[in-house]
Amino acid sequence: MKRFTLIAAFCLDVLIGAASWASESPRNIIFVLVDDLRFDGMGFLQPDVKTPNIDKLAEQGTYFPNAVVTSSLCSPSRATILTGMTARNHGVVDNNNSTEEGLHFFPEYLQQAGYQTGFFGKWHMGDHHDGPRAGFDRWVSFAGQGAYFPTDSIPPHLLEQGYVNQINVDGQHVDQRGYITDELTDYALDWLQNGRDQDEPFFLYLSHKAVHSDAKPAPRHQGMYNDTNFKLPDSSVVTDEDQRNKPMWVHNQRNSWHGLDFFYASDRKMTDYLRDYYGALAAVDESLGRLLAYLRDNGLEKDTMLVFYSDNGFLIGDHGLIDKRNAYEGSVRVPMVVYAPGMVPAGKTNEVVVRNLDLAPTFLELAGTDLPEQFEGKSFLPLATGAVKPADWDTPDFVYEYFWEWSFPMTPTTFAIRRGDLKYIQYHGIWDIEDLYDLKSDPEERVNRVHDESLAPQLQELRVALYDQLRSSSGKNVVPYTARLAEGMNLRDKNGPTAAPFPDNWLTVPNRKDKYLGLFPNTPLKRQKQEAGELYFPYMENMQEASK
Numbered sequence: 001m002k003r004f005t006l007i008a009a010f011c012l013d014v015l016i017g018a019a020s021w022a023s024e025s026p027r028n029i030i031f032v033l034v035d036d037l038r039f040d041g042m043g044f045l046q047p048d049v050k051t052p053n054i055d056k057l058a059e060q061g062t063y064f065p066n067a068v069v070t071s072s073l074c075s076p077s078r079a080t081i082l083t084g085m086t087a088r089n090h091g092v093v094d095n096n097n098s099t100e101e102g103l104h105f106f107p108e109y110l111q112q113a114g115y116q117t118g119f120f121g122k123w124h125m126g127d128h129h130d131g132p133r134a135g136f137d138r139w140v141s142f143a144g145q146g147a148y149f150p151t152d153s154i155p156p157h158l159l160e161q162g163y164v165n166q167i168n169v170d171g172q173h174v175d176q177r178g179y180i181t182d183e184l185t186d187y188a189l190d191w192l193q194n195g196r197d198q199d200e201p202f203f204l205y206l207s208h209k210a211v212h213s214d215a216k217p218a219p220r221h222q223g224m225y226n227d228t229n230f231k232l233p234d235s236s237v238v239t240d241e242d243q244r245n246k247p248m249w250v251h252n253q254r255n256s257w258h259g260l261d262f263f264y265a266s267d268r269k270m271t272d273y274l275r276d277y278y279g280a281l282a283a284v285d286e287s288l289g290r291l292l293a294y295l296r297d298n299g300l301e302k303d304t305m306l307v308f309y310s311d312n313g314f315l316i317g318d319h320g321l322i323d324k325r326n327a328y329e330g331s332v333r334v335p336m337v338v339y340a341p342g343m344v345p346a347g348k349t350n351e352v353v354v355r356n357l358d359l360a361p362t363f364l365e366l367a368g369t370d371l372p373e374q375f376e377g378k379s380f381l382p383l384a385t386g387a388v389k390p391a392d393w394d395t396p397d398f399v400y401e402y403f404w405e406w407s408f409p410m411t412p413t414t415f416a417i418r419r420g421d422l423k424y425i426q427y428h429g430i431w432d433i434e435d436l437y438d439l440k441s442d443p444e445e446r447v448n449r450v451h452d453e454s455l456a457p458q459l460q461e462l463r464v465a466l467y468d469q470l471r472s473s474s475g476k477n478v479v480p481y482t483a484r485l486a487e488g489m490n491l492r493d494k495n496g497p498t499a500a501p502f503p504d505n506w507l508t509v510p511n512r513k514d515k516y517l518g519l520f521p522n523t524p525l526k527r528q529k530q531e532a533g534e535l536y537f538p539y540m541e542n543m544q545e546a547s548k
Contacts, residue, residue: 026113026201026367027340028304030291031359033081033205034284035074035122035212036324037310039065039333041281048228049278053289054337057308061339062348062384069356071401072312072324072331075125077356078207081311082106084360084375087401088472088480092125094405096482100125100133104372106360107135110203113369116196120188121207122146130168136205138195140187141168142176146209148216148280150176179218181210181283185290192294203363206287210280211314213264213323217279224282225275232270233330235444236260236317243500245448246319247432249412251500254320255492256410262493263322270317305340305366307359319445325408327400327416327425327435328445338384345386352390353398353418354380374473399469404429406484413479417466422455424462428479433503436462451505453527460522 043051044058069077071087079085079092082105092098107117118138123130124145132139142165147153150164165176167183177183188206196202217224235242243251253259260270288308295301311334315321318330325331336354338344357377364371365379378396382388400416413428418439425435436450436459449455471477513535520526520538529536 026115027343028201028300029110029115029203029363029366030304030306031203031205031363032284032288032291032306032308033078033121033207034281034308034310034335035207035209036312036314037211037281037335038314038316038330039067039310039335041211041278041314042335048225048230050224050282051285053285053292054308054335056292057288057306057337057339058347060341060346061306061337062344062346062350064336064338064350064352064354065333066351066353067309067334067336067355068332068353068398068400069312069334070399072326073402073405074122074212074311076402077311078123079103079125081356081359084357084372084377085473086357086376086399087403088470088478089374089376091480093403093480094407094482095124096405096407097128098125098482104374105133105135106363107203107205109364109369109372110367111135111137113367114200115367116200116202117205118188118191118196118202119205119207120184120191121205122209122212123207130166132168132171138191139168139170140184142166143168145212146180147176148180148209150178152216179283181208181280181287182218184208185287189290189294201367203367206291208284208287210284211277215273215277215280217276218283221279221282224279228275228278230271230274230278230316232317233444235319235446236270238320242319242446244504247427247435248500248502249410249427249430249432250319250321251497253410255496255498257408257489257491258321258323258325258410260317260320260322261496262491265489265491270322274316302342305338305343308335308337308339309356309359310334311356325402325405325411325414327402327414327423329439329443332400332416340384344384348386350383350390352380352383352393353395354383355396355398397465397469399466400425401470403480405482406488407486409488409490415466415470417462417469419462419465422458422462424450424459424466426463426466453531456522456527457524 040046041049042054043049044055070080071077073095075092075095075098076087079090080087083090083103084106087093090103111117117136119136120140123141128144130141130143147165151159152165154163166173167176184206188204192204255261257265295304312324313331313333314324315330318328355377358380361371361375361377361379362381365381383393398418402414404413412430414425415428416423416425421438421440423437423439434450435448436455437445438449450459467477517536526536
């Protein structure tokens, strides 16, 4: 990882001023959300990727390498950002028709605090309709995923009649005129310059379609990476050892819509796809440059916080997988840079885990607004300004939830918890093993230590903590789901990898005396009996406790 030269620490009066900024003069806020951008998909981390404006943000702001999302999927993640709640509570659990009924979006509270608010781009919730939502004075959006170009996905007979893709502008549909990243930026800048009350603070939410599949660069960027050979993660080559220590579903997904060997049901190579993926990012980078130029030209740099983020990560072959949804690092980690001259230190890297759940509380604290009681996250503003050092930050457990979606059934319902360096993952509704990783010694999650006896106590603690923290606001542990309307994307390459075998330690002989062992909770006594080759039943532990 390329490191920036550390800038000298801010003076005490600057830190004090930063910490009290919200109470003195509310900051303008620009939130730029990219779709499906990998956590390391920026030039200052990958020299082959050309992102001069993102790099400038990091050089002049603070980079958070451990930013994560609590649900790695477009609609649930976006709902968490907007509501400050987890998927189990806001109810937007997949990319299908999850309702927005009863939800409140944090820009509503910013409006109440006197902010001018504008939304520009992909919304992707609430039955995919594109109409204006509460909390925004200006609304520019589109249905569902939107389109990179005006004629993308228009059937030939409608093209002949002059149909093009539509954009909803404050409730009125207008024709999409050009490349979507540029057009959204044009709308956003027009609002900043001409459409808002210049005497009030503003909140701009620029929600790009890029770099979502199938990524298409702007014409000016097509071919810019033709001579670049992007490197895939080492784990993209799955060995026999990998196959043995990973869950079966991981191996089985490799030959699927979301697997490296048959991704998007095509024979395209990921190395080729990344040329378009990063080509599409180039327009996003230019969009950032235009926003930064506006702030500079209008004397607003020191009055504005800009946060660059992604709705989820993106696997480019990690463990043989692509896309997101699961709890592996390439899926849950996202790029995050915070830029606020005079408030947020320049050239810093802050290692603390920050969640998408924490964005809404941060924005409201920055605006000097009280946090509503339904918010589940924690404002990272004191951390970003340097008022609280990373070592003194009380980092909550990172709890992850993904609920099985019938339309892409290859990824199971997934729950995970990270505490310190340990990450534990379990799966609901399938017959498979669990995952346990020490991210300090094994950041690529190559060695599953779920059967490592030295970690057995920590494993059991994490199992219990995960269940406790997955309770909804009503105190229930439930698995929500939406209506199944079709078979789903089940295609596999007939010449690709076959199904995974069951784990070796599950294969046994009939009539074992300890065949019920898997039903009993793991305890020190159970492990002791197993190591001694003795039978174990829970009543033994009770009797031993009673005899003490």
